[in-house]
Amino acid sequence: MKLYRPDEIEKRSFEIITQEIGDIELDAKVAPIVKRVIHTTADFDYLHNLCFSENVINIALEAIKKGVDIVTDTKMALSGINKAALAKAGGKAYCYMADEDVARKAKEQNSTRASVSMEKAAELDKPLIFAIGNAPTALIKLDELIKSNKIKPVLIIGVPVGFVNVVESKELIxxxxxxxxxARGRKGGSNVAAAIVNALLYMAYPRES
Amino acid sequence: MKLYRPDEIEKRSFEIITQEIGDIELDAKVAPIVKRVIHTTADFDYLHNLCFSENVINIALEAIKKGVDIVTDTKMALSGINKAALAKAGGKAYCYMADEDVARKAKEQNSTRASVSMEKAAELDKPLIFAIGNAPTALIKLDELIKSNKIKPVLIIGVPVGFVNVVESKELIxxxxxxxxxARGRKGGSNVAAAIVNALLYMAYPRES
Incomplete structure (x- = not known):
């Protein structure tokens, strides 16, 4: 097999993805996100299931350049986010899932830790991007908090994966x-959430090639 | 939408997965692994692309119960592994990707950090399970180390994802x-690697339902 140099691997991967996407029309603004998610999953379903609200890329990039913070619902998503890129404008990433107070409240309320994590994030009272790759209950709680004017996220990356309440929670958002x-439907994941965040970061701060 | 209690969500998810798998024959020994990977990805392709060497489940469970350590090629996979379950028999999980010596050597050798991480793991000189969810170069290096008798892994979980050298590296293993x-083919990921490790841990130490 032809072994590529480390610095060539990602470039070559994106060339292959672009080639296989072929003639399918992809909005230039969202293409880097769609391609990075396919790069992360090798799953071309994401060509069709990723949905973007109007002007969302501009909104996200502007917030990132102002140092927006990011809240995730898993340690995996947190560890996949490029924290060095995020820090360029002072942004930080948080995940409250392992916090003791979150675990305690979730038990008391017979709720999920993801749901309680969102309540905790709402108390930050600052502009936030939510990157939700696992828990539909996080999205359901965010929708509740939005409706009661307790939170107004800059952006929700809603890509939980699974079979129970997942499809519906995404439609709510x-x-x-x-x-x-x-990511409409069942698919998504912490890896997908991190890939979308990183795609946005690399659009905000283009890397040397 | 019917909201399930936190403790019901996983159970209900597995019921749906089992139902949708339907009549497809699945070896009872490997079924918990296949189902957990589908649970993690919502991707039924894993019904067909997961390949298991002979008697691998027994070998893995025996090693886990003896406290085998696990080496991953990403922090994401590391953070997805249930460390509490692994620790029951004294097992630990490692990832060397962010180590300074690894970064330095990779640069010197124009190699990948994943490849150098495997060399570092070989120096541990103890029974190891490798959970590789990202880097084909990790698998290629492991194959080299095996051929030169420098390492003899208990088990290789070979599920890197991607478009360059991925398919071939898995065939090597x-x-x-x-x-x-x-996971034969292009698909896989850090999430898949962690899911397979956790499925094995839950087989070794059944959880209360």
């Missing part, structure tokens, strides 16, 4: 009035 | 003579 990037 | 669980 797409009707919430908040800017969104959503 | 399937011919290496080492017990393997491989």
């Amino acid at each position: 797409m009707k919430s009035g908040v800017p969104y990037i959503v | 399937m011919k290496s003579g080492v017990p393997y669980i491989v």
